[in-house]
Amino acid sequence: MTAVAENTELTRATTSRPNWLRKIKMGRLLTHFMLLFLVALWTLPTVGLLVSSLRDKDQLAVSGWWTAMSASESLGVTRIGTAADQVAEGGQFVISGNVFGSDTNKQLGGFGLSNSEPAATEPGGSMEMKEGGTITVAADGSFNWTSPSEFTHTRGPRIFYLAQIAPRFTLDNYYEVLTSNGVWRSFVNSFTVTIPATIIPILIAAFAAYALAWMRFPFRGFIVALVVGLLVVPLQMSLIPLLTLYNQLAQMFGAEDGKTYLGIWLAHTAFGLPLAIYLLRNYMVGLPKEIMESARIDGASHFKIFTGMILPLSFPALASFSIFQFLWVWNDLLVAMVFLGAQQDRLVLTGKLVSLLGSRGNNWEILTAGAFITIVVPLIVFFALQRYFVRGLLAGSVK
Known part of the structure; x- marks a missing residue:
């Protein structure tokens, strides 16, 4: 009788709780808490960099960014x-x-x-x-x-x-960075390198991914395996051979200076193609087969199917790779220094910030403003395309 009474009281206490409380699961609550913690952990340095870049240089020199709202x-x-x-x-x-x-x-x-x-x-x-x-x-x-x-x-x-x-906040730090030291020129150079180096591999990879997904030809499986294998090739191992080959071709065609924008565009295209083909091919394989078959019955060619149907349906995957490639090229320093050198008229933004560290390492207001200028463009690109990001990454991973 005692056990029955205890069970009755436990059941009554459980059923008497509010509906929202019964629906809460500790595992889900813990997961949400950890996600919020990780988001805050990754966001905090960015917020600190932004606040520091807006502070007066005298205040920045004597106190941390977390004291920005106090004297x-x-x-x-x-x-x-x-x-x-x-x-x-x-x-x-x-x-x-x-x-x-x-x-x-x-x-x-x-x-x-x-x-x-x-x-x-x-x-x-x-x-x-x-x-x-x-x-x-x-x-x-x-x-x-x-x-x-x-x-x-x-x-x-x-x-x-x-x-x-x-407390005093000012835009003088950004004005000084963009109007002196050649930073604005480097900012433009980064766009000159990044935009073509993002568009070119997307165009090539889209055609290659469609061919590997829907066209029948010999050694298709071997080519897919080769693309997957190229994903693990270290960049540093192939950088010097690629530069040597490019310089030889430049001399062959009579170019006086091999360090041009064309060289770095081709380098970033070569390094980005394996991942681009892999992501797009996996996405295109998962598209409904009946759509392509209906189009072929109506007499559509592969090019018509690709441009009229596959590309619009593949926009999430294209956006995902665009984010990856843009972030990689924009933040790159090694490839830019190898293929463009230290020429001031072609120096990208990351290279210019490195030179600022050497020449003005004590001017924190200049470094923080320059660093935030570097990350603000990738942030804009990511937030503009982030709704397609997860969809494009997960496409083709589950059958």
Whole structure:
């Protein structure tokens, strides 16, 4: 009787829970939590890079991007005026100015005469100077140095201070990157390399995939196996032989300089074709066979079937490979340096950022803005085509 009563109470407690609570499964809940965690983990660096690229360079140098919405504190030092800057006012000799210069985004936290005590005196307070007289510094950084006797010093003394910098965001970093150092030219060069190197292998692979999927000819199975085998060939192993062959052909046709855009287009086409043919062929094999048979009965040729039926139906697979190829070519540095060299007029964006690391490695505002410019184009391409991405990847994988 006790066991029956316990089971009855358990059943009653289960059935009394809300419907939405009964439908929740711990496995599904855990899966969703892990997906959200991974998305946040991968998104966080991108958000940090974007925030850093928009911050003022003074703030970026002293604090992390996660403090962008709060005021930051920095240590500063400046030299105030000499005897040549003094004016006589009411029987006093006065030297005035602002320790922040023209920067109006700072508030004084304290000032002093030594690096060990940069905030010995509070804003609005006064301090005796070694050169004579008394200096008073207000919260906005403006100072008045007064003395009953005339100043005679020829070198301005140093004033140390702690400054509170209010949050400030600006596009100056992007303006500096795009208008100097040749980055804009490299940005255009990356498009010049990437767009043809994405379109050419798609066109070739689409024709090859249709032939391998629906046309009957000898050694078709062997060619499919060869394409799959080429997927595992390391890029580094074939790079130098391909460059040697290309240079020999360039010399054969009388070209003075073998480092041209044509060379890198052909290289990226060769490296991208195996994956493109594999993805498109798997997708096209899964298309309804009856459609092609009906078209052949109506007298349509292979070319008509390919252009009028296969290409429109294969758009998800084409979009998937376009994302892969665009990201690969846009982010590439090795192939670009081998086939284009370090010529400034042909240097791609990734190569230019590498040179910036060497020449301006301390200018974080330049590096963060340049890095985000590099990733913003692939992000736009991915989000524009992402709805076709999974459909194209999974096509042909399940029968």
